[in-house]
Structures are given as C-alpha cells and as structure tokens.
Amino acid sequence: MTVTIYDVAREAGVSMATVSRVVNNNPNVKPQTRKKVFEAIERLGYRPNAVARGLASKKTTTVGVVIPDISNSIFAEVARGIEDIANMYHYNIILCNADKKKEKEIRVINTLLEKQVDGLLFMGGVVTQDHIQAFNTSSVPIVLCGTKEEGNSFPSVDIDHEIAAFDAVNVLISQGHRNIGMISGTLEDPANGYSRYQGYKRALEEAGIPIRDNYVRVGNYRYESGIEATKYFLSLDPKPTAIFSATDEMAIGAIHTIQDHGLKVPDDVSVISVDNIRMASMVRPMLTTVAQPMYDIGAVSMRLLTKLMNKETIDNNQVILPHEVINRNSVAHV
Structure with missing residues (x-):
C-alpha cells in the first residue's frame, strides 16, 4: 500500500503539519523533530506526492523543454546547461523531442502546458504565428533558447x-x-x-x-x-x-x-x-x-526562466551571448 503523510506523522509521533513543513524545507522545525521525521520517512519509504503538493502550492517545480533533436550533440549540450541550472534552483525537467516539425512542436507545447509546468523553454527553428498563438495561451513564462522570433515578443537567449x-x-x-x-x-x-x-x-x-x-x-x-x-x-x-x-x-x-x-x-x-x-x-x-557557447545558452536560458517564474526584476530579456573563432587546421592561404 502507498505510504501517506499520515503514516509518517504517526510513525514519528508528530502532526501531519509538521511532516509537511519538514518535507517542504520550512525552517520553523526543531532539528531534533526534523531528524525524527526524516528517520520515519526513511523507514517507511515515503515519497511526497508531487501532484498533491503542486495543487496546494499552485506550483509543480517542473519546467518543460522543447528540443528539436536530442540525437544532435549541439542540443544535448544546451540541455545539459538547462539541467544543471534547473537542479541548482530545485526544478525538474520534462524534455520533449519535437524533430523540428511545426505540428509536433505545437502539440508538445500544448501538452507541456496541460501538465501545469511552471515555465517553458523552447528550442526550435522557425517561430511561426501558430507557435506565437500557442505561447499566448500560456499563463506561465516562456523563454526562447537558441532561437528567437522577429517581433522580440518573448524573452530569448542566443548568439548573433x-x-x-x-x-x-x-x-x-x-x-x-x-x-x-x-x-x-x-x-x-x-x-x-x-x-x-x-x-x-x-x-x-x-x-x-x-x-x-x-x-x-x-x-x-x-x-x-x-x-x-x-x-x-x-x-x-x-x-x-x-x-x-x-x-x-x-x-x-x-x-x-x-x-x-x-x-x-x-x-x-x-x-x-x-x-x-x-x-x-x-x-x-x-x-x-x-x-557557440551551447552550454551557456542553456544555462542562461534556464536562469532567465527562473527569474521570470519568481517574478524577479529582469534587466534584459533579449540576451546575446558572445561567439568565438576557433582556429584549427582546415583553412589554408591561397
């Protein structure tokens, strides 16, 4: 049977409210009580219900990421930058491959928004009116990652x-x-x-x-x-x-x-x-x-999204990162 917060509270000899405070990292819990709750959680194998927590807080701590082609190493590097910053700010990632096909991109965007993600990162090619229409139905922030749209209506991170x-x-x-x-x-x-x-x-x-x-x-x-x-x-x-x-x-x-x-x-x-x-x-x-600083494009995009999700002040929502010529052996003088 599924272990509930009630079972943990009974095992630890505390109230369900105390267990909730411990699980949600509320500082207003005595260290001794916190230790007792964590021991009970470990003994029982309790896992907090993310859906229930999301309903209560109106946040899922989940970010949707639309990626054009996960088999392409360039996008894998971007995804790594996104993941590292997401972990730093305690967000989970739902990564969706869209194959650079408009119909699939629109479908994936709508699916992620239906899953009540707290924000969305979009990596793709052409941002069409259909994309913009899907973005405009969103009640959560959206950042374009490694791409942009002509009107600069949405925050973006890219190179020139x-x-x-x-x-x-x-x-x-x-x-x-x-x-x-x-x-x-x-x-x-x-x-x-x-x-x-x-x-x-x-x-x-x-x-x-x-x-x-x-x-x-x-x-x-x-x-x-x-x-x-x-x-x-x-x-x-x-x-x-x-x-x-x-x-x-x-x-x-x-x-x-x-x-x-x-x-x-x-x-x-x-x-x-x-x-x-x-x-x-x-x-x-x-x-x-x-x-291209692919890792940085992912990391900066995710950091920009965390600021938007937390309603922090944004100095610049159209971020252009620097590029660099790497001279190797494939160019010669004629």
Missing part, C-alpha cells in the same frame, strides 16, 4: 548568427579566398539558416566579391547534406577554393567528400563552419569553426 557567419567567412577572405561556397541551412530558419546566409552574403559584399547563386546550396544541417552539397561544388568549374558550412556536421560531410575525391583539406579546399561540436576537434584535419 549573422555576425558569427560574417566572422567565419572573413577568416576565409583574410586567407585570400574569393571563390567561397556556402552550405546553408533552410532559409526559412531565421537563425541557423537565413541569418547565417546573410552573414555570408555581407562578408562577400564588403570584400567586393561577387555573390554567385551556384555557390550556395541549401542543406538540412546533417552530415549527409554536407556530402551532397560538396559533390555539387566539386563538379563546378571553377570549383570553390573554400566552403563555409552553416553547421559543423555538414562541414564534416564536406571534409570527407573532398578527401573521397582525392583532394586535400585545406591544401585544395578550405572548410570552416559554425557550432564547435565535439566532433569538430575529432575529425582530421581538425575543423576551424565559430564556437
């Missing part, structure tokens, strides 16, 4: 993706490259797709380099699309002397394809990207990339 891409392409330009291809994400994605493409374009424009439509291929962020885009680039005449990839995973696909064609990175084709996943330093040659 356009400047990150601009900095990456300028590394290539500084090494003498003028035939620079780009493996882009979908241009409907405001961050990893459109913003990074805009950064690529601006870097070329400011350097006086013509923008060629056939030097841009749209991928889906994954390794295989890096392979397909690079096969196409290598068929061109002239082929790019350098490739900027919107993600490390596509860049690794590019490196392997260049090598499979009997060419060398960076001697024949240089490669640079954005993200700095763990694989970037494992591939050979090691990948030069612009590092």
